[in-house]
Amino acid sequence: MGKTIAEKILSDKSKQDAKAGDIVIADLDFVMGQDGTSPLAIRVFEEMKANRVFDPNRVAMVIDHSAPSPVEGVSALHKQMRDFAQKQKIHFYDIGDGVCHQLLPEKGHVLPGQLVIGADSHTCTYGAINVFSTGVGSTDLAAGMISGKLWFKVPETIRLVLNGKLAGGVFSKDLIIFLAGQITADGATYMAIEFAGEVIDALSVDARFTISNMAVELGAKCGLMEADQKTESWVKQHSIQSYQPVLADQDANYNYVKEYNLSDLEPQVALPHTVDNVTPISKVTGTKVDQGVIGTCTNGRLEDLRIAAEILKGKKIAANTRLIVAPSSRATFIAAMREGLIEALVEAGAAVVTPGCGPCVGTHNGVPADGENVISTANRNFKGRMGNNKASIFLASPATVAVSMLYGSITDPREIIG
Amino acid sequence: MELKGKAHKFGNDVNTDYIISGRYKFKTLDMRELAKHLMEDLDPDFFARINKGDFIVAGKNFGCGSSREQAPLAIINADISAVIAKSFARIFYRNAINTGLPLIECDTDLIDPGDQLEVNLSQGLLYNKSKDLRIPVTPLPAVMLKILADGGLVEHFKKYGNFNFD
Numbered sequence: 064m065g066k067t068i069a070e071k072i073l074s075d076k077s078k079q080d081a082k083a084g085d086i087v088i089a090d091l092d093f094v095m096g097q098d099g100t101s102p103l104a105i106r107v108f109e110e111m112k113a114n115r116v117f118d119p120n121r122v123a124m125v126i127d128h129s130a131p132s133p134v135e136g137v138s139a140l141h142k143q144m145r146d147f148a149q150k151q152k153i154h155f156y157d158i159g160d161g162v163c164h165q166l167l168p169e170k171g172h173v174l175p176g177q178l179v180i181g182a183d184s185h186t187c188t189y190g191a192i193n194v195f196s197t198g199v200g201s202t203d204l205a206a207g208m209i210s211g212k213l214w215f216k217v218p219e220t221i222r223l224v225l226n227g228k229l230a231g232g233v234f235s236k237d238l239i240i241f242l243a244g245q246i247t248a249d250g251a252t253y254m255a256i257e258f259a260g261e262v263i264d265a266l267s268v269d270a271r272f273t274i275s276n277m278a279v280e281l282g283a284k285c286g287l288m289e290a291d292q293k294t295e296s297w298v299k300q301h302s303i304q305s306y307q308p309v310l311a312d313q314d315a316n317y318n319y320v321k322e323y324n325l326s327d328l329e330p331q332v333a334l335p336h337t338v339d340n341v342t343p344i345s346k347v348t349g350t351k352v353d354q355g356v357i358g359t360c361t362n363g364r365l366e367d368l369r370i371a372a373e374i375l376k377g378k379k380i381a382a383n384t385r386l387i388v389a390p391s392s393r394a395t396f397i398a399a400m401r402e403g404l405i406e407a408l409v410e411a412g413a414a415v416v417t418p419g420c421g422p423c424v425g426t427h428n429g430v431p432a433d434g435e436n437v438i439s440t441a442n443r444n445f446k447g448r449m450g451n452n453k454a455s456i457f458l459a460s461p462a463t464v465a466v467s468m469l470y471g472s473i474t475d476p477r478e479i480i481g
Numbered sequence: 482m483e484l485k486g487k488a489h490k491f492g493n494d495v496n497t498d499y500i501i502s503g504r505y506k507f508k509t510l511d512m513r514e515l516a517k518h519l520m521e522d523l524d525p526d527f528f529a530r531i532n533k534g535d536f537i538v539a540g541k542n543f544g545c546g547s548s549r550e551q552a553p554l555a556i557i558n559a560d561i562s563a564v565i566a567k568s569f570a571r572i573f574y575r576n577a578i579n580t581g582l583p584l585i586e587c588d589t590d591l592i593d594p595g596d597q598l599e600v601n602l603s604q605g606l607l608y609n610k611s612k613d614l615r616i617p618v619t620p621l622p623a624v625m626l627k628i629l630a631d632g633g634l635v636e637h638f639k640k641y642g643n644f645n646f647d
Contacts, residue, residue, distance in 0.1 A: 086624050088644050099503075102510055103550055111638040136509050184548040184572055200550035200576035202634045210643045214624055248494055249542035253571050282542065284571055337494060424547075425503040445498045445546060452502075452522045 065312025067220040068287045069255040072195040072309055076178040083219040083316070092177035093121050094207040097163045099128040099424070100182035102140040103201035105147045108208060116151050117211035123154035125166055130158035130419040133427035161392025161418040164188040164276065164360035169392055171302030175290045176309045180207050185360050185442065190275035190286040191268065192294050193308050195255075197284050218255040218284045219318040221246075222311070225260035227326035232477035234370070235270035236362055236440065236460035238262065239277040240331040244341025245323075252282035254318060257311060262325050263288060268297040269366040276361045277442050280338040330476055333458035336446040344463065344475050353435040355380070355468040357413075357461050358389030359423045362440035365395050365402075367461040372404035374465040374479055375411035381471030386413040386464075387429045389421030412468075425450030438467050484562040484583070484600040486534035488592050491523065495539050496546035497573065499523050501555040503547070515551055516558035533560040536600075538592050540566065544573025553577040563600060565589055565607070578625045581633030586619040602629070 066074065070081055077087035094116075096104050101124050116122045124144050132138040141158075148155035156166050164185055167173045175193035180186065182204035189196040199213070207213050223242065229235075256278050263271065271288060278286025288294075290308035298306070330344040357363070357371050368390060380386050388408050390396035396418050399405050409415060414429075416422075422429035423441040430450035431437050437449060437456045444456035459467070462476035469479075505518050520527040537543075537556065543566035544552060553576050556564065563583040577584050583602050592598065596611040603626070607616040621629070624646050631637040637645070 086622060088646070099547075099549060103554075106510060107635055110635045112642075113638075140510070182548055182550075184546065186548075198548040198572050200548050200553075200572060200579060202550060202579035203575060206579075206634055206638060206644070209638065212644055214644060214646075216622070248545055249568065249570070252542060252568060279572075282545065282570060425498075443498075443546065445496050447502050447504075447522045448498055450504050 064316055065314040067255065067315045067317065068257055068289070068309050068311045069195055069218050069220055069285065072176060072178055073215055073217050081217045083217050085217045086214060087217060088212050088214050089178055091121070091180055091207050091211050091213060093167070093172050093179045094204065095123045095125065095163055095167060095181035095186065096204045097128055097183050098126045098141060098144060100201045100204060101144050104182060104204040104208070105143055107202050107205035111205060111209060113209040116153060116208045119152040121211070122151070122208055123156065123167065123172060124148050125156040125160070125163035126158050127162045127419040128424050129426045130417050158419070159393060159417050161395065162360045162363065162420055165364065165391035165395065168192060169301055169394060171304065174298060174302060174304055174306035175294060176307040180204070180213055184279050185276050187278045187283065187285045188272050188276040188360060190278060191271035191288050192298060193288060193290040195285055195287065198279060216253070218253055220255045220257055221251055222257040222259065222317045222320040224320065224322040225258065225262040225325055226322060227262060227324040228265065229262060229325060229328065232462060232480050233328055233330055234460040234462060235266055235273045237328060237331040238325060239274045240333050240341055240458060241328060243277065243280050243333065243339045244331070246281045248280065248337060248339040249282040254283055256281065256283045256286045258286060258288050264291065267366060268293055269364040272364065273361055280442055330460060330463050332463070332473065333444055335444055335455035335457065338442070338444060338458065344473065347473050348475055350473040351436055352438045352467055352472060353384060354429060354431055354437045355384065355386040355464045356422055356429065356437060356439035356441060357386070357464050358391065358421045359441040360391065361442040362461050363389055363391030363395065365398050367440065368395070368399045368404045370461045371465040372407040374462060375469070376407040378411055378469055380412040380468040384468055384471050385429070386468045387422055388413045388415045389428070390418045392418050422449055438464050438473060440464055484534065484602070486536050486562055486598060487532060488536050488538040488594060488596045488598055489527070489531070490592070490594040491520070491537065491539040493540035494542045494545055497544055497549050497552040498546055500544065500552040501549065512551070512554045512558040515555045519555050519559045528559055531559055531561065534562045536598055537561050537564045538566070538589050539564065540589060541568045543569050545570035548572045548576070550576045550580060553580045553582040557582050565592065578628050579634040581629060583629060587616050591616050
């Protein structure tokens with residue numbers, strides 16, 4: 064019997080013949096924490112009586128959730144991170160550097176075939192470049208920083224074969240929102256997902272990150288893709304290290320395999336207050352929106368900003384609305400400036416905030432008022448997620464958000480593009 | 482480990498934003514303070530009604546969403562002795578075991594709000610005293626029982642300096 068990508072990577076990293084259901088202790092290639100989880104991990108690190116991280120070159124901390132600090136309490140936690148990073152000589156990314164899930168691949172810290180943990184649930188993002196990466200909490204982060212190891216239950220795998228060709232105006236975000244509706248928020252709990260098929264092959268690496276990023280919204284441990292030519296050339300632009308990509312065996316054992324034909328998929332929207340509360344856009348067009356958000360670890364990449372800027376260039380967002388844009392990293396921000404995308408977005412009425420998580424986690428940067436509707440490219444629309452439990456969050460692609468901002472209501476992007 | 486207390490019931494898909502909202506959790510590491518806001522967006526008076534040792538009882542996918550370890554820590558610091566649910570989201574599951582919060586997977590339709598429950602973790606027993614009903618429980622894997630028995634992963638590391646499941 065062959066193996067899935069998850070079984071192969073965990074076998075390799077635990078130096079044993081690992082099959083779904085086994086519990087293994089495996090070697091970690093990289094370990095990451097952000098400012099919502101690192102301060103607690105630092106405390107646990109000290110409680111565990113550790114002195115040194117296992118390998119400073121394999122550990123990073125990123126300040127992205129509250130960047131820059133909105134209140135004194137956060138400032139004190141950020142200072143703890145800076146002090147720890149300096150003392151331990153680990154990689155450190157401060158305010159303005161970007162969202163952790165953009166930075167780790169962009170800085171070449173994570174490579175195909177590797178095993179990576181991050182104390183952030185969206186760590187599954189790097190599955191798009193064939194990394195077994197998964198979110199953990201602060202205690203796991205501390206244990207990983209100390210030992211360079213972690214225990215894993217080898218997950219079963221669901222293989223989703225996505226065939227057909229996405230229509231104009233339909234993007235990878237629509238695809239993963241659609242799948243969240245199909246599979247539901249806990250449909251893949253404790254499991255890995257392998258994404259494959261013609262649609263994945265046709266997508267850019269940027270667009271693929273959006274899909275793997277949201278694997279956790281289906282409950283999955285990771286959202287893996289095989290490495291192809293596009294992956295290889297993307298990775299080579301960001302790292303000079305050698306690596307060994309991992310393919311699934313033809314006769315691997317899956318929990319199930321499901322094929323979709325997505326040629327007729329229309330733009331999708333996740334309605335308040337769960338990510339799996341999904342509808343085709345035609346059912347909700349005309350719903351009033353007060354605020355738009357383009358950014359986050361799901362959709363703040365250069366390709367996303369290009370799509371939004373192309374729609375908004377030379378136009379103005381609707382009266383009585385706000386649009387917040389958060390580029391995913393400093394490099395994305397600079398590239399977007401050089402291409403004139405930031406100018407187009409700001410002229411259209413957007414407020415650009417520091418590269419980072421922006422308003423997605425409800426700490427600052429655009430908390431909505433009671434009764435307001437937000438349309439966002441983020442990955443979560445839980446009640447209170449953006450800091451107000453009396454506001455409603457709709458999730459959609461950057462194109463849908465941009466077009467909706469022109470009209471002040473949810474609008475099918477195919478009216479303008481496609 | 483014998484646990485006794487009253488059931489407080491919640492629905493399916495209770496996410497970590499509901500358990501402890503992001504607007505509090507990024508501000509402090511004082512878990513007693515965070516505990517006061519436990520489940521606030523679902524039930525504003527919840528914390529005030531907890532008696533030491535009570536249980537949170539929920540449907541499927543408890544703890545979905547962000548990886549914040551403040552979620553199990555806020556539950557522990559609110560004096561909840563264990564969470565009983567049909568299923569748990571996997572990061573929450575890890576975090577709970579690592580921080581020493583016992584989790585029990587079973588059919589929670591057999592428990593009503595206010596029921597008096599008794600749990601024996603090592604034997605994997607759940608007794609609904611109010612209904613005089615023994616409820617079958619999915620046993621925890623040995624690795625997790627070992628971490629819980631050590632009092633969480635911090636104590637495990639203090640004891641062994643690394644992972645040790647031999």
